Amino acid sequence: MPSESDARLAILGSIRNALRVPAERNDAARAAEYAAIPRDYKRSGTRQGEALLELFTHRLQEYDAGVQRAPSGKIADAIGGLLAERGRHRIAIPDEVPRTWLPPGYPFEEAAGLDSMQLDKLDGVLTGCTVAIAETGSIVLQNAAAQGRRALSLVPDYHLCVVFASQVVETVPECFARLDATANLPTTFFSGPSATADIEMTRIKGVHGPRYLDVLLVVD
Amino acid sequence: MSAPQSHWTNRSFPEAAKELLADSQIRRNVRHATDVIQAKRNRVVGELPDWEALREAGSAIRAHALEHLDEYLVEFERNCTRAGGTVHWARDAAEANRIILGLIQRHQAKEVIKIKTMTSEEIGLNRHLEANGVRPHETDLAELIVQLGHDKPSHFVVPALHKNRQQVREIFQREMHLPELGDKPEDLCAAARAYLREKYLRIKVAVSGANFLVAENGAVCIVESEGNGRMCLTLPDVLISLVGIEKVLPRFRDLEVVLQTLPRSATGERMNPYNSIWTGVHEGDGPKEFHVVLLDNGRSPILADGEARQTLKCIRCAACLNACPVYHQTGGHAYESAYPGPIGAILTPQLHSMEQGRTLPYASSLCGACYEVCPVKINIPEVLIHLRGKVVEQDQKTLGGKLGVWNVGMQAAAFVMSSAQRFTLAQHMGQLAQKIFVSKSGFIERLPFMLSGWTQTRDLKALPQQSFRDWWAERESNGGDATGAAKESRDAK
Numbered sequence: 001m002p003s004e005s006d007a008r009l010a011i012l013g014s015i016r017n018a019l020r021v022p023a024e025r026n027d028a029a030r031a032a033e034y035a036a037i038p039r040d041y042k043r044s045g046t047r048q049g050e051a052l053l054e055l056f057t058h059r060l061q062e063y064d065a066g067v068q069r070a071p072s073g074k075i076a077d078a079i080g081g082l083l084a085e086r087g088r089h090r091i092a093i094p095d096e097v098p099r100t101w102l103p104p105g106y107p108f109e110e111a112a113g114l115d116s117m118q119l120d121k122l123d124g125v126l127t128g129c130t131v132a133i134a135e136t137g138s139i140v141l142q143n144a145a146a147q148g149r150r151a152l153s154l155v156p157d158y159h160l161c162v163v164f165a166s167q168v169v170e171t172v173p174e175c176f177a178r179l180d181a182t183a184n185l186p187t188t189f190f191s192g193p194s195a196t197a198d199i200e201m202t203r204i205k206g207v208h209g210p211r212y213l214d215v216l217l218v219v220d
Numbered sequence: 221m222s223a224p225q226s227h228w229t230n231r232s233f234p235e236a237a238k239e240l241l242a243d244s245q246i247r248r249n250v251r252h253a254t255d256v257i258q259a260k261r262n263r264v265v266g267e268l269p270d271w272e273a274l275r276e277a278g279s280a281i282r283a284h285a286l287e288h289l290d291e292y293l294v295e296f297e298r299n300c301t302r303a304g305g306t307v308h309w310a311r312d313a314a315e316a317n318r319i320i321l322g323l324i325q326r327h328q329a330k331e332v333i334k335i336k337t338m339t340s341e342e343i344g345l346n347r348h349l350e351a352n353g354v355r356p357h358e359t360d361l362a363e364l365i366v367q368l369g370h371d372k373p374s375h376f377v378v379p380a381l382h383k384n385r386q387q388v389r390e391i392f393q394r395e396m397h398l399p400e401l402g403d404k405p406e407d408l409c410a411a412a413r414a415y416l417r418e419k420y421l422r423i424k425v426a427v428s429g430a431n432f433l434v435a436e437n438g439a440v441c442i443v444e445s446e447g448n449g450r451m452c453l454t455l456p457d458v459l460i461s462l463v464g465i466e467k468v469l470p471r472f473r474d475l476e477v478v479l480q481t482l483p484r485s486a487t488g489e490r491m492n493p494y495n496s497i498w499t500g501v502h503e504g505d506g507p508k509e510f511h512v513v514l515l516d517n518g519r520s521p522i523l524a525d526g527e528a529r530q531t532l533k534c535i536r537c538a539a540c541l542n543a544c545p546v547y548h549q550t551g552g553h554a555y556e557s558a559y560p561g562p563i564g565a566i567l568t569p570q571l572h573s574m575e576q577g578r579t580l581p582y583a584s585s586l587c588g589a590c591y592e593v594c595p596v597k598i599n600i601p602e603v604l605i606h607l608r609g610k611v612v613e614q615d616q617k618t619l620g621g622k623l624g625v626w627n628v629g630m631q632a633a634a635f636v637m638s639s640a641q642r643f644t645l646a647q648h649m650g651q652l653a654q655k656i657f658v659s660k661s662g663f664i665e666r667l668p669f670m671l672s673g674w675t676q677t678r679d680l681k682a683l684p685q686q687s688f689r690d691w692w693a694e695r696e697s698n699g700g701d702a703t704g705a706a707k708e709s710r711d712a713k
Contacts, residue, residue: 004319008309011465011516015290018524030288034470037280041273041477059490116421116455136491149505150454150496154447172491176476183437183472184303186502189479189495194447197487198362198378199385199405200249201256207361207409208416209447209494 045135045170052134053217056168059137063192064205066214072164075218076103079126079160082214088123088158094148097126101162111152119151124158124210130187131178132168137192139163139215140175142185150186159193159210165219227347227372228556232579237554246382250374250551253381254542260488261539261593268484277477279597282533285435285468286523292435292468293514299438303500305510312517313343316462319513320345320427323460324354329425333416335442335449336360337429338536339462339515341373341558342571345427356427357419359448361412368395374552374560376538377486382551416448426452426507430463431535432478433512436471439499440512443482443492453496459507465514466532478535481595485537518571527606531566533596540590540600546583555580562590566603574610581607625670647687658682 047055057067070078080103083091092111093102102108109122119125128146132139139161141147146162153159169175179187194209205211229236240246265271285292297307310316316339324332332349334340334356346356346367358367362380366373369391373379380388389403392411401411428449432441440461442449453459469475475497483492501510523529541547541561552560557568557577565584568577581604590600615621636646657664664680666672674680686694 004308007311007315010311011309011514011520012290012293014516014520015293015465015523018520018522019287019289020524021290025288025291030291033284033287037277037284038273039277039477041270041277041480042268063493120417120421133491138491143502143505150450151505154450154454172480173473173476176473180473183439183497184499186505187495187497188450189491189497191489191491191493193493194445195493196361196409196446198360198365198380198446199388199408201253201378201381202405204405204409207413207446207448208359208420208451 041173042171043173045174047134047170052168052170053165053219055170056132056134056137057217059134060192060215063137063195063213065137065192066212067217068214069217069219071220072218075101075162075216078216079103079162080106082160082216083124086124086158086212086214090121090123091160092119092122092125092152092156094125094127094146094152096145097128098146101126111148116151116155119155122156124160124212125152125156126160126162127153128162128164129167130182131175132163133172133175134168134170136172138175138189139191140179141188141190142179142182144182144185150188153188153190154209157206157210158212158214160214160216162216162218165217168217227344228558230576231556233554233556233577233583234579236556237550237583240550240554245384246551246553247549249382249384251548253375253378254548257378257488258542261485261542262488264484264488264490268480274477274481275595275597278481278535278595279533281469281474281477282535282596283530285470286466286529286532288470289465289468289520289523292470293465295435296433296438296468297514299436300433300440300500300512301438303438304502305438305500305512308511308513310513310515310517313515316343316513316515316517317345317348320460320462321348321352321354323458323511324349324425325352327425327458329354329423329458331355331357331419331423332425332427333357333359333419333423333452333456334363334426335428335444335452336363336379337427337462338373338376338558339429339464340427343462343515343517345462357416357423359416359420359452360444361409361446361448364412364416365391368392372553373558375541376536376559376561382553416451420448420451420455424456425458425460426456428452428459428461430461430467430512431482432475433463433468434470434472434475435468437499439472439497441475441479441495441497443479443495445487445493447494450494450496453498454506457507458509458511460511460513462513462515465516465519466534478595482535482537485539485593485595518573521573522570525570525606528566528570528603530598531563531570531603533598534563534567535596536563537595539593539595543589543593545585545587545589555583562600562604563598566600566607569607569611574607574614578611578614581605581611625673644687644689647683647689650683651685651687654682 060067093108094111130140130142193205193213194207196207197203308319349356358364365380374382385403393401430440431443483489540563544562547561555564559567565580586601588601636642667675
């Protein structure tokens with residue numbers, strides 16, 4: 001039976017043969033070619049302050065996500081209000097969620113020790129985020145403080161996400177500029193609750209991911 | 221090495237299309253779905269003033285990656301391995317199937333969960349697994365409909381768009397044993413959620429494709445809507461991603477272009493509900509073992525053809541399917557390939573060294589709608605014509621082809637048209653010979669014998685009484701004022 005390294009050599013050989021490349025490739029020339037790729041698209045946005053947050057809010061609402069605002073001193077109150085409104089009690093929290101976010105009277109559960117089966121039985125999850133994109137209404141989570149592992153924001157049926165105004169950028173390229181330094185971390189972009197349009201192109205909210213999403217926008 | 225039995229047949233496009241055109245239900249379903257996506261796509265593309273610049277950048281990034289494919293693949297392999305992943309290379313479908321089955325068997329798994337992957341359809345993975353005692357569970361809602369309905373996908377993004385809600389209900393009622401199930405899309409989704417959730421939490425091996433590989437840091441990117449992808453990518457212990465070698469991007473930041481153009485082109489959304497990006501394995505987050513199987517299966521030879529190479533820039537958004545008037549009429553199954561529509565019409569025959577799907581380059585009116593919507597600017601009409609040329613060239617090498625109607629006709633035309641004298645003579649002969657075939661309307665509706673193929677689907681305008689060349693000659697000899705037959709025939713129009 002042929003070994004896999006035979007396959008590797010054969011495929012690379014076939015590519016080089018097809019491209020008619022010289023035996024020694026020139027890294028500097030390749031870098032120059034890459035640098036010459038035209039990038040005349042919009043790199044940074046024009047909106048700031050309220051206009052930016054309004055766009056973000058509007059786009060999230062189009063996805064059927066709930067959006068509320070609170071000043072940084074009132075995060076716990078706002079979270080308590082949302083959980084009461086939604087009737088959600090047993091909430092998972094990742095490592096390093098600031099204690100100041102947590103309203104009293106709720107049995108928050110440290111998610112680190114829970115397996116998927118246990119997560120499945122909880123009412124929801126509370127996380128922060130890394131960055132958010134106004135133009136597309138997207139929020140980016142990484143395996144970092146107050147965000148935790150990927151399964152956390154996936155298995156429970158309700159996700160409450162805290163986004164600070166300073167974390168909101170307007171465009172996708174601005175988001176990638178912020179992610180560059182931590183590009184190796186497991187990363188999830190989510191834009192609204194899980195959805196499908198597989199049956200007659202009718203958008204249905206919540207297939208396998210959380211069916212309900214609330215965003216708490218912290219603005220001072 | 222025997223290829224697994226594919227459920228795609230060798231039927232020609234006209235043969236398969238004829239059958240599908242007779243199915244008015246499929247045509248209605250396809251028309252509805254493509255109309256809805258097209259309208260959404262046009263709206264969200266229209267709101268980006270820099271759309272053309274994004275297409276330009278996306279096209280240049282993909283073209284550059286292909287020109288240096290060997291280098292970027294090696295870079296990806298190095299970085300993926302460094303991050304704890306394992307990279308495998310598969311020359312063809314059989315090799316990829318063997319590698320994946322081997323990995324599954326090493327973990328004694330009898331079932332796997334799958335995210336929608338077209339490469340798996342391309343290599344017939346499900347059949348191979350089933351034949352070897354492993355049960356694959358499709359988790360994308362549409363793929364689940366296709367799998368439980370013992371059907372074939374007909375679109376990249378919404379593979380079951382040829383089924384309507386009543387048809388989906390029938391399949392779910394039968395296969396999930398839910399006789400009371402309603403036909404509201406919400407009911408059907410809820411049934412799928414309940415059916416699959418147990419599997420996500422129990423099954424330990426997942427198989428996926430990938431939308432993009434990033435050479436710079438060994439990252440893999442998958443976009444999806446439902447969250448079934450995230451389930452498969454994060455809950456099992458072992459993840460195997462089967463990826464075509466062309467899917468590599470040079471740098472992480474290149475995602476900022478394709479993650480704008482792909483969702484808007486594919487589903488008409490500003491962003492997909494979920495994008496997952498990860499490198500190798502991450503302690504305490506996701507699978508403990510991660511394998512990437514890089515699949516060639518006919519791709520590398522395409523790079524040799526400078527004109528057709530652009531085919532491999534494709535990011536599988538399916539905008540060209542939704543825009544195509546031919547796809548609108550026939551749906552995806554007529555293409556007899558995992559890759560239907562205009563992009564399939566150029567990709568499928570090339571993946572098979574022009575030995576299969578040879579009628580596909582003709583499955584187009586060359587209207588150019590596909591090129592206009594392509595987010596990476598693949599000039600599909602140009603490649604279609606180029607491939608038609610290849611088909612003809614191949615045919616000319618066989619005796620049957622040499623003596624075929626087309627070749628004889630074309631050679632005869634070349635002989636006639638390369639001499640003014642012969643051309644004039646042929647015109648005069650034609651004017652005489654056509655008389656018995658011309659109908660009252662001035663059209664030829666039916667030609668005899670070998671020529672009948674041409675008039676089967678179109679009427680032919682009869683030759684005029686006087687040719688332009690005759691008219692011109694007469695005009696010159698009359699000192700610049702032509703009268704007579706030509707003028708009369710023009711007045712009659």
